Amino acid sequence: MERVAVIGSSMTQFGQRDGWILDLLAEAGLACLGDAGVDAADVEHLYVSNMASGEFEGQTGIMNALAQDIDATPAYTQRIDQTSSSGGAGIYAAWQSVASGASDMTLLVGGEKMTHRTTGESTDVIASLTHPVEYKQGVTLPSFAGLTARHYLERFDAPRESLGKVAVKNHANGVHNPHAQFQKEVDLETVLESPIVADPLRLYDFCPITDGSAALMLCPESVAQEYTDEYAVITGIDGATDTHVVHEREDPTIMGGVVESGEGAYEMSGRGPDDIDVAELHDMFTILEFLQMEGLGFAEHGEAWKLVEEGETERDGELPINTSGGLKSKGHPLGASGVAQGVEIYEQLVGEAGDRQVEAEVGLCCNVGGFGNCVITTIMEAAQ
Amino acid sequence: MERVAVIGSSMTQFGQRDGWILDLLAEAGLACLGDAGVDAADVEHLYVSNMASGEFEGQTGIMNALAQDIDATPAYTQRIDQTSSSGGAGIYAAWQSVASGASDMTLLVGGEKMTHRTTGESTDVIASLTHPVEYKQGVTLPSFAGLTARHYLERFDAPRESLGKVAVKNHANGVHNPHAQFQKEVDLETVLESPIVADPLRLYDFCPITDGSAALMLCPESVAQEYTDEYAVITGIDGATDTHVVHEREDPTIMGGVVESGEGAYEMSGRGPDDIDVAELHDMFTILEFLQMEGLGFAEHGEAWKLVEEGETERDGELPINTSGGLKSKGHPLGASGVAQGVEIYEQLVGEAGDRQVEAEVGLCCNVGGFGNCVITTIMEAAQ
Numbered sequence: 050m051e052r053v054a055v056i057g058s059s060m061t062q063f064g065q066r067d068g069w070i071l072d073l074l075a076e077a078g079l080a081c082l083g084d085a086g087v088d089a090a091d092v093e094h095l096y097v098s099n100m101a102s103g104e105f106e107g108q109t110g111i112m113n114a115l116a117q118d119i120d121a122t123p124a125y126t127q128r129i130d131q132t133s134s135s136g137g138a139g140i141y142a143a144w145q146s147v148a149s150g151a152s153d154m155t156l157l158v159g160g161e162k163m164t165h166r167t168t169g170e171s172t173d174v175i176a177s178l179t180h181p182v183e184y185k186q187g188v189t190l191p192s193f194a195g196l197t198a199r200h201y202l203e204r205f206d207a208p209r210e211s212l213g214k215v216a217v218k219n220h221a222n223g224v225h226n227p228h229a230q231f232q233k234e235v236d237l238e239t240v241l242e243s244p245i246v247a248d249p250l251r252l253y254d255f256c257p258i259t260d261g262s263a264a265l266m267l268c269p270e271s272v273a274q275e276y277t278d279e280y281a282v283i284t285g286i287d288g289a290t291d292t293h294v295v296h297e298r299e300d301p302t303i304m305g306g307v308v309e310s311g312e313g314a315y316e317m318s319g320r321g322p323d324d325i326d327v328a329e330l331h332d333m334f335t336i337l338e339f340l341q342m343e344g345l346g347f348a349e350h351g352e353a354w355k356l357v358e359e360g361e362t363e364r365d366g367e368l369p370i371n372t373s374g375g376l377k378s379k380g381h382p383l384g385a386s387g388v389a390q391g392v393e394i395y396e397q398l399v400g401e402a403g404d405r406q407v408e409a410e411v412g413l414c415c416n417v418g419g420f421g422n423c424v425i426t427t428i429m430e431a432a433q
Numbered sequence: 434m435e436r437v438a439v440i441g442s443s444m445t446q447f448g449q450r451d452g453w454i455l456d457l458l459a460e461a462g463l464a465c466l467g468d469a470g471v472d473a474a475d476v477e478h479l480y481v482s483n484m485a486s487g488e489f490e491g492q493t494g495i496m497n498a499l500a501q502d503i504d505a506t507p508a509y510t511q512r513i514d515q516t517s518s519s520g521g522a523g524i525y526a527a528w529q530s531v532a533s534g535a536s537d538m539t540l541l542v543g544g545e546k547m548t549h550r551t552t553g554e555s556t557d558v559i560a561s562l563t564h565p566v567e568y569k570q571g572v573t574l575p576s577f578a579g580l581t582a583r584h585y586l587e588r589f590d591a592p593r594e595s596l597g598k599v600a601v602k603n604h605a606n607g608v609h610n611p612h613a614q615f616q617k618e619v620d621l622e623t624v625l626e627s628p629i630v631a632d633p634l635r636l637y638d639f640c641p642i643t644d645g646s647a648a649l650m651l652c653p654e655s656v657a658q659e660y661t662d663e664y665a666v667i668t669g670i671d672g673a674t675d676t677h678v679v680h681e682r683e684d685p686t687i688m689g690g691v692v693e694s695g696e697g698a699y700e701m702s703g704r705g706p707d708d709i710d711v712a713e714l715h716d717m718f719t720i721l722e723f724l725q726m727e728g729l730g731f732a733e734h735g736e737a738w739k740l741v742e743e744g745e746t747e748r749d750g751e752l753p754i755n756t757s758g759g760l761k762s763k764g765h766p767l768g769a770s771g772v773a774q775g776v777e778i779y780e781q782l783v784g785e786a787g788d789r790q791v792e793a794e795v796g797l798c799c800n801v802g803g804f805g806n807c808v809i810t811t812i813m814e815a816a817q
Contacts, residue, residue: 050434050534071565095674103561104487110516110562110677113806117564117677123693125672126807127522128514132494138511141535142526148533150434151525151670177487178494180501181455286535288509290479293494293501309507422497423510 053147054273055281055429056266057085058392058401061160063261063380064230070102070111070162073262075118077385078158081264082119086276087154089120094152097128098139098159099384104174105163115158125152132178133333135159136263136387137288137416137425143267144286153272159388160262171258175383178419180294188295191255193420194334195247197301201336202249204302204351209249211354213240215335216253216377218363223374225404230259230380254335259380263389270432278432281398285320285428287313291421302351306424307344307415314413314426315346322346325368325428326409327397329390331417332375341415342370345426364407372397372405387416391427398431437531438657439665439813440650441469442776442785445544447645447764448614454486454495454546457646459502461769462542465648466503470660471538473504478536481512482523482543483768488558489547499542509536516562517717519543520647520771521672521800521809527651528670537656543772544646555642559767562803564678572679575639577804578718579631581685585720586633588686588735593633595738597624599719600637600761602747607758609788614643614764638719643764647773654816662816665782669704669812671697675805686735690808691728691799698797698810699730706730709752709812710793711781713774715801716759725799726754729810748791756781756789771800775811782815 059080061073074097082089097112112126131138136159143157163171176189202209217237223229235253243252273280289309292298298305315321322345330341342353347368356362362370373379373393376386394412396402415426443464445457458481466473481496496510515522520543527541547555560573586593601621607613619637627636657664673693676682682689699705706729714725726737731752740746746754757763757777760770778796780786799810 101487101493103485103558104493108561108565108568109485109488109514109558110564110803110806113516113562113674113677113803114564116674116807121674122676123673123689125525125694125809126515126674127526127672130493130512130514131510132497141509142511142529145526145529145533145535148535149529150532151529174487174493177492178497180494180498181492184492288511289507290497290500290505290510292506293497305507310509419494419497422494423500425509 050148052270052282053144053267054270055395056268056273056276057081058265058395059084060228060263060389060392061261062228063259063382065164066260069106070160071114071118073162073260074115074158074160077160077262077264078115078119078156081156081266085266087266091154092121092124092156094146094155095121095124095126096139096143096155096157098135098388099128099161100130100132100135101174105166131423132418133383134387134416134418134423134425135384139388140391140427141286141288141425144283147267147269153268155267157388158262158264159385161382161384162260163258163382164260168258182294190420191247193295194336195250198250198336201302207354210237211357212254212335213237214357215332215338216240219332219371219375219377222364222372222405223378226374226379229374229378230257231378250334256333256376256381259382261380261382261385263385263392265388265391279399280432281395281429282432283427284430285314285318287317288423288425290423293422295420302340304340304344304421306421307341310424310426311345314428318428320411320428324411325413327372327407327412328370329373329393329414330370331415332371332377333381337417345415369407372407390414390416394429398429434532436654436666437528437651438654439779440652440657440660441465442649442779443468444612444647444773444776445645446612447643447766449548450644453490454544455498455502457546457644458499458542458544461544461646461648462499462503462540465540465650469650471650475538476505476508476540478530478539479505479508479510480523480527480539480541482519482772483512483545484514484516484519485558489550515807516802517767518771518800518802518807518809519768523772524775524811525670525672525809528667531651531653537652539651541772542646542648543769545766545768546644547642547766548644552642566678574804575631577679578720579634582634582720585686591738594621595741596638596719597621598741599716599722600624603716603755603759603761606748606756606789607762610758610763613758613762614641615762634718640717640760640765643766645764645766645769647769647776649772649775663783664816665779665813666816667811668814669698669702671701672807672809674807677806679804686724688724688728688805690805691725694808694810695729698812702812704795704812708795709797711756711791711796712754713757713777713798714754715799716755716761717765721801729799753791756791774798774800778813782813
């Protein structure tokens with residue numbers, strides 16, 4: 050079977066945006082067509098990663114509106130929802146569309162418009178993805194994160210500062226990402242003294258609520274070569290669920306979906322943790338970066354915090370993590386986030402990451418839905 | 434590339450149901466596992482076709498809840514939304530998952546829970562799939578149907594009775610479907626004298642609002658043969674959009690998405706209209722059955738009504754259409770409907786259609802999203 054290539058990317062400004070979801074999707078979609086040098090008429094499948102345009106804006110059918118807006122009719126369209134990992138699920142769906150032979154040119158656009166709603170309203174929409182038992186008890190994702198962080202720090206004797214350093218690192222990277230919502234450094238003191246949200250986690254342990262869109266263009270490798278010499282190839286991709294009821298998991302510091310999807314992606318690509326040169330992890334909460342580092346084999350269980358303390362995951366470290374700024378500084382427009390992870394890895398691999406550029410031949414992104422309820426891991430490599 | 438097989442199906446009772454979406458999905462999912470003789474642990478991908486659980490019930494993440502409810506964790510999950518053709522899009526997504534090699538066993542469950550909301554609320558959720566320009570002017574899908582029907586009848590000099598006969602036929606078929614919402618015959622007089630909804634269309638020209646779920650099990654043909662000798666194969670499948678703004682179409686009696694997706698499915702399967710032995714068409718409104726018959730080449734443009742008048746599409750006719758009872762009598766739980774079309778064709782092909790059984794080696798289903806905004810056509814054949 051032919052390999053699936055990525056030949057173009059785009060990302061809108063993330064942050065508080067005017068307009069609405071259709072404006073954001075069209076902006077990213079058109080920019081990606083331009084970046085890839087692909088005619089809208091040549092798009093065969095158009096996939097939209099979006100969790101909740103109906104709930105946030107009362108508008109559905111956005112994939113069909115987008116097809117018309119960017120002149121891609123009669124391209125086949127579909128909306129992909131995997132909650133906060135809708136973007137990663139979109140990469141998987143787009144990969145499947147090409148690998149199955151259904152499409153020779155798939156444009157994936159992820160996006161969400163959230164900031165016009167209050168933080169409470171947005172948190173409630175997001176919380177509706179949890180199990181009804183938990184949802185009806187008022188459990189939100191931030192509260193899961195607080196409980197998990199407390200347990201992790203105590204059990205592994207990890208300093209509270211190590212979590213703060215994830216935020217500091219990702220903000221430092223975000224300074225160099227012109228599309229990030231927050232392009233500013235924060236120091237450790239600011240993080241550690243910010244208001245408590247879910248003890249022990251504080252405001253700067255959380256990603257913001259964000260509007261934005263991001264896009265990727267996928268096609269068979271033979272088609273890619275008609276357009277460019279500079280492309281990337283998806284060599285491994287897999288997704289997996291964990292118990293939907295979070296409190297039923299045996300060990301709250303192990304996300305089964307991360308482990309399973311990582312193993313699947315490694316096996317498919319023939320790669321292992323040591324082969325990864327750069328990674329985008331789903332740092333919706335700082336503690337999640339630890340859990341993914343461990344679940345993906347970048348660190349032993351309970352020891353991710355040591356690598357962070359040692360600076361190994363900074364941009365000049367052994368394994369740069371979240372060179373884009375992560376969800377933490379870039380922002381987290383639900384359906385866009387997983388696609389934007391793919392955009393960062395693609396741009397690192399083809400040498401288009403500007404001031405954030407690191408040396409990388411193999412990259413990985415991990416997109417977490419809910420509190421690890423479903424996770425997608427993607428391994429991408431520079432074309433050889 | 435190996436062919437993709439269907440090895441099991443299920444359908445809940447359609448109608449006004451107690452419980453909520455998760456109950457319906459689990460009921461159909463478990464029944465399909467049983468029908469296929471597949472262990473939940475062997476399901477690799479679990480896809481849920483659903484348009485709007487968030488809008489109808491305030492609950493999202495239903496695909497992850499379902500994985501746990503039917504014991505399929507850590508199967509990969511995704512929700513597929515293509516508005517009223519979410520079910521057909523689910524068949525396409527499930528086909529892609531198997532054809533790409535990503536999954537050797539994909540369970541597709543479509544469902545929607547709607548009847549707890551008022552008809553006005555449900556219609557408004559559905560109307561949110563139309564283009565904002567139309568939506569904000571108060572256009573709903575029934576009003577498009579009325580306008581189109583008036584145009585069709587006048588332009589092609591078709592008798593109003595021919596539309597009514599679609600409803601009469603589909604109700605007659607539904608009598609033999611134990612899962613249909615309305616298992617009762619209606620006579621032409623009842624249809625023609627029912628209350629006007631969108632002139633010239635009357636109550637019996639419309640499908641009802643319905644709760645329900647349906648499921649299909651897909652796998653590579655070589656895997657299918659480990660389970661059964663009685664299976665079907667998806668030999669052609671394609672989807673396509675038309676202008677999202679309905680009034681921009683050149684000819685309101687031609688649905689471009691039907692034509693394009695049909696041509697794609699015919700080309701892929703090497704079949705043509707004359708090869709189809711039985712078809713499920715998306716009769717959300719009676720007029721849609723005419724447009725699909727013509728778009729798919731079963732009748733010349735403007736002449737589908739003649740075949741209906743001649744009884745050719747009845748169960749003992751040349752090309753039985755909607756042997757299941759169609760959306761008209763079976764009901765239309767959005768995300769379930771396209772899957773239920775696939776269930777009917779599968780059951781006809783493997784000889785499990787009971788009192789509805791016709792002789793069929795090749796079947797087709799056509800699932801229409803919105804007012805033809807995106808359409809998926811699937812051709813299935815009995816395994817040889």
